[in-house]
Amino acid sequence: AxxxxxxxxxxxxxxxxxxxxxxxxxxxxxxxxxxxxxxxxxxxxxxxxxxxxxxxxxxxxxxxxxxxxxxxxxxxxxxxxxxxxxxxxxxxxxxxxxxxxxxxxxxxxxxxxxxxxxxxxxxxxxxxxxxxxxxxxxxxxxxxxxxxxxxxxIKKGPKGNKWDPNAPADGIPxxxxxxxxxxxxxxxxxxxxxxxxxxxxxxxxxxxxxxxxxxxxxxxxxxxxAPVWYFTPFYAILRAVPSFAGTQVWGVIAMFASILVMFFLPWLDKSPVKSIRYKGMISKIMIALFVIDFIVLGYLGMQPATPGRTLAAQIGTIYYFVFFLAMPIYTKIEKTKPVPERVTK
Incomplete structure (x- = not known):
């Protein structure tokens, strides 16, 4: 080959x-x-x-x-x-x-x-x-x-625009x-x-x-x-979990859980609004930190393991799961902005 x-x-x-x-x-x-x-x-x-x-x-x-x-x-x-x-x-x-x-x-x-x-x-x-x-x-x-x-x-809004009388009023071709x-x-x-x-x-x-x-x-x-860069955030999560009872299965579980948790995202977000434009400051900070965390985990997954890097990966892994699992709480308690009825307003 x-x-x-x-x-x-x-x-x-x-x-x-x-x-x-x-x-x-x-x-x-x-x-x-x-x-x-x-x-x-x-x-x-x-x-x-x-x-x-x-x-x-x-x-x-x-x-x-x-x-x-x-x-x-x-x-x-x-x-x-x-x-x-x-x-x-x-x-x-x-x-x-x-x-x-x-x-x-x-x-x-x-x-x-x-x-x-x-x-x-x-x-x-x-x-x-x-x-x-x-x-x-x-x-x-x-x-x-x-x-x-x-x-x-926009499908729930008024109908009819200059291109199609049956299409949403705010829709464009x-x-x-x-x-x-x-x-x-x-x-x-x-x-x-x-x-x-x-x-x-x-x-x-x-x-x-x-x-x-x-x-x-x-x-x-x-x-x-180390795997190629697009796998390294999850590889860092795998390495961050220490072996327990003589097995590395907990790291494997954490790695797969970090991907599978994405399936439940539609039901974890309890915010009354969808877009980050109208969500509260907590959600904005959490998402910004999540992006930084994902990039840092990717970098750590490329590097040889050291005590300092392992600790950083463990902190990053904890935050990765906190972002998703705490979402029902912080999206529900934060104060959001009012959403306009139409995108043209």
């Missing part, structure tokens, strides 16, 4: 471009997704009537993470090999079924060619499932309509208003994306790690093993 990638990079015409488009595209995909999730978080896009839309979105996020994980092993570099080794071994911490589950995922007792073939098949098939989920997501969005920065349901705006956004994205592909494809080791330019060696463990 490593030799195949090197052959594509060095001998196949434009092979290097294909590889860099793929590796940079994976990181760009997650950057856009994280920005999309952040927008949904601050504008309350998970609130009624969009609960199902949010849940489908979280499922898409999980499918993306799985696709990226299975693809991470395929270059068969040092970090790919040992990163997969660490992640797969996490499942062995699950009581009773852990060992058998790890063997089933690997297809062998160790990371081997069987694992490589299995991960390649999963990496190929999952995008089709992802495409189906995106289609369902769009259908669900079409049913309830898009949210807006004010969090106002997708074309040309949104299509032109999106073209500008896509053009800006492509400029930055292609600049990275052509001039900085490794992105300082964040998109392509230096150890991954060495062939996988089961007999040589890298000095520091």
């Amino acid at each position: 490593f030799g195949s990638v090197e052959y594509i990079m060095r001998d196949v015409n434009w092979g290097w471009l294909i590889r860099y488009l793929h590796s940079t595209g994976a990181s760009a995909f997650f950057i856009v997704i994280y920005l999309h999730m952040f927008r949904g978080l601050i504008y309350g896009s998970y609130r009624k009537p969009r609960e199902l839309l949010w849940i489908i979105g979280v499922i898409i996020y999980l499918a993306m993470m799985a696709t990226a994980f299975f693809g991470y092993l395929l270059p068969w570099g040092q970090m790919s090999y040992w990163g997969a080794q660490v992640i797969v071994n996490l499942f062995s911490a699950i009581p009773v079924i852990g060992e058998d589950l790890s063997i089933w995922i690997r297809g062998d007792y160790v990371i081997s060619d069987a694992t490589l073939n299995r991960f390649f098949a999963f990496h190929y098939l999952l995008p089709f499932i992802l495409a189906a989920l995106v289609f369902i997501h769009i259908v669900a969005l079409h049913k309830v309509g898009s949210n807006n920065p004010d969090g106002i349901e 997708f074309h040309p208003y949104y299509s032109v705006k999106d073209i500008v956004g896509v053009a800006g994205f492509l400029i930055i994306f292609l600049a990275i592909v052509f001039f900085l494809p490794e992105m300082g080791g964040y998109f392509l790690e230096a150890p991954n330019f060495e062939p996988a060696n089961p007999l040589k463990t890298p000095e520091h093993i």
Whole structure:
């Protein structure tokens, strides 16, 4: 596998471009997704009537993470090999079924060619499932309509505008208003994306790690093993939880819980308003601290573990869960601003 990638990079015409488009595209995909999730978080896009839309979105996020994980092993570099080794071994911490589950995922007792073939098949098939989920997501969005920065349901307002007498009065057609705006956004994205592909494809080791330019060696463990950047916040949470009773299962539980808690967000937010524009100061501070916390956890997940970094990750992990689990309290007690009846007011 490593030799195949090197052959594509060095001998196949434009092979290097294909590889860099793929590796940079994976990181760009997650950057856009994280920005999309952040927008949904601050504008309350998970609130009624969009609960199902949010849940489908979280499922898409999980499918993306799985696709990226299975693809991470395929270059068969040092970090790919040992990163997969660490992640797969996490499942062995699950009581009773852990060992058998790890063997089933690997297809062998160790990371081997069987694992490589299995991960390649999963990496190929999952995008089709992802495409189906995106289609369902769009259908669900079409049913309830898009949210807006004010969090106002325009479908409940008066009907009729200059384009369509049956459409919401405050609605506007997708074309040309949104299509032109999106073209500008896509053009800006492509400029930055292609600049990275052509001039900085490794992105300082964040998109392509230096150890991954060495062939996988089961007999040589890298000095520091860390997953690619978009997994590192959850990896930091995993490492922050100390082993208890001789098992690391509590860290595994915390890592998966940090993702699964997003499913319950529509019911954790008890605020009478949706958008951060009209929420109280407590929510604004909590969200701002949450963004900082997530970035710091991502940084800590990239770094070698030290007592100081472990303590910082533990504090960050506690706040991560406090943000979600305390949400029913602080969103209910805070004072909110009145929401206008229409977006045009």
